[in-house]
Amino acid sequence: MDIVSKQGEFPLVKLSTKLLRIIRFWNDSPGQRIPSLGLLVTAIYPLIWLIPSWLFLVSSQDNITRFMKAANEQIVFSLICCKLCFYAIHFRRWEKLYYDLQRSFSTVLNNPNLEIQTILGHVTKSTHKLTKYYCSTVSFNCAAYGLFPMLFIVVKYAVTGSYDVPLSTPIEAKYFIPGLRTNFWVWLPVDLTLNAILELHGFALVFVETFTWNLVYATSCMFRILQIQVNELSHQSRNEKEWNGKLKTFIALHDSVLRSAETLEEILSLQMLLLYISTILALCLGMVVLSLAVNEVYVLLTTMAVFGYCIFQTFSFSYLGTELIEQSEAVADAIFHSKWYTQKLNRQKDMCFLMMRANKPVKLTAAKLFVVTRDSFTQVIKQAYTIFTLMSQFLDNPVN
Numbered sequence: 016m017d018i019v020s021k022q023g024e025f026p027l028v029k030l031s032t033k034l035l036r037i038i039r040f041w042n043d044s045p046g047q048r049i050p051s052l053g054l055l056v057t058a059i060y061p062l063i064w065l066i067p068s069w070l071f072l073v074s075s076q077d078n079i080t081r082f083m084k085a086a087n088e089q090i091v092f093s094l095i096c097c098k099l100c101f102y103a104i105h106f107r108r109w110e111k112l113y114y115d116l117q118r119s120f121s122t123v124l125n126n127p128n129l130e131i132q133t134i135l136g137h138v139t140k141s142t143h144k145l146t147k148y149y150c151s152t153v154s155f156n157c158a159a160y161g162l163f164p165m166l167f168i169v170v171k172y173a174v175t176g177s178y179d180v181p182l183s184t185p186i187e188a189k190y191f192i193p194g195l196r197t198n199f200w201v202w203l204p205v206d207l208t209l210n211a212i213l214e215l216h217g218f219a220l221v222f223v224e225t226f227t228w229n230l231v232y233a234t235s236c237m238f239r240i241l242q243i244q245v246n247e248l249s250h251q252s253r254n255e256k257e258w259n260g261k262l263k264t265f266i267a268l269h270d271s272v273l274r275s276a277e278t279l280e281e282i283l284s285l286q287m288l289l290l291y292i293s294t295i296l297a298l299c300l301g302m303v304v305l306s307l308a309v310n311e312v313y314v315l316l317t318t319m320a321v322f323g324y325c326i327f328q329t330f331s332f333s334y335l336g337t338e339l340i341e342q343s344e345a346v347a348d349a350i351f352h353s354k355w356y357t358q359k360l361n362r363q364k365d366m367c368f369l370m371m372r373a374n375k376p377v378k379l380t381a382a383k384l385f386v387v388t389r390d391s392f393t394q395v396i397k398q399a400y401t402i403f404t405l406m407s408q409f410l411d412n413p414v415n
């Protein structure tokens with residue numbers, strides 16, 4: 016995909032912002048609050064999914080498998096609700112971060128360096144592909160949760176004239192609608208509505224998540240561009256005025272990227288903690304459901320969809336967190352390993368100053384408790400399995 020600029024602007028995460036505009040989660044011009052429709056979509060989420068699911072959990076349930084499945088869904092859907100709420104709360108900061116990063120990329124848009132142009136092209140292609148493919152995957156998961164089971168029931172009723180009760184809804188929930196679980200003609204319009212809302216919230220979630228991932232990845236790519244500019248700076252044989260101009264440009268760009276990384280950490284800090292906690296709980300409960308519902312295909316399918324979502328979410332942020340740390344640290348390494356020692360004494364001092372600034376730690380944390388890296392992802396899997404083994408023993412004791 017060729018890089019197409021409009022009035023000298025880099026097309027940063029162009030597809031993500033375009034899709035966010037469609038569902039009214041983004042404005043055509045900066046400086047405005049999040050659109051009212053976006054707030055409405057976020058506000059109805061707990062009313063449709065969380066409260067009915069919670070009512071199902073607190074009501075007496077004889078089926079332990081359905082109870083565990085509902086608890087698992089409550090955890091994951093609560094996490095999704097938090098993501099949408101955090102996006103709405105921090106919308107102004109996300110918007111400022113986006114435009115700051117766009118300006119940073121725009122400053123190097125016309126740089127003749129082939130490596131920089133390759134990185135710019137990679138940022139454009141990779142963010143576009145991630146948004147497109149992830150949207151397709153989550154849409155399929157939403158269909159597996161609601162649309163496919165609904166179509167199965169409709170086809171069976173059309174062919175045989177009968178259907179099994181209780182009739183299913185996208186999640187285990189209590190909606191207090193008479194005949195919802197027993198009457199086909201009451202259930203059909205309600206389930207159609209729930210599936211439409213599920214797809215809408217699925218799209219909102221996908222667009223917000225890909226927007227977040229793309230900005231984190233774009234920030235790490237900007238650190239890669241800074242590494243290249245360090246080499247260009249260290250090989251400058253131009254006069255003092257030109258070299259000082261290059262130095263000021265580098266410092267301004269580095270400052271901008273550091274501010275962007277700091278903003279990312281502040282916005283995502285609490286969200287990362289909730290993500291890791293919910294993933295541990297969702298995985299261990301999911302494993303319990305899989306062990307109990309060996310012969311229930313639909314339960315297995317939906318549980319595996321939750322499994323895939325949680326693991327991919329945690330791994331993605333863990334990978335991006337590691338990438339952000341490594342690329343930011345590599346700027347200082349690039350300065351250290353450059354030919355700074357061939358420069359004049361005053362330039363050597365400036366390069367040392369740059370290296371001290373580049374040593375400033377850049378990372379994503381989970382509410383300052385731990386750093387989000389690939390090692391933290393491994394710990395999540397271990398903790399989930401440990402809790403699962405304890406829960407399995409607890410569930411087996413009554414039988415024994």
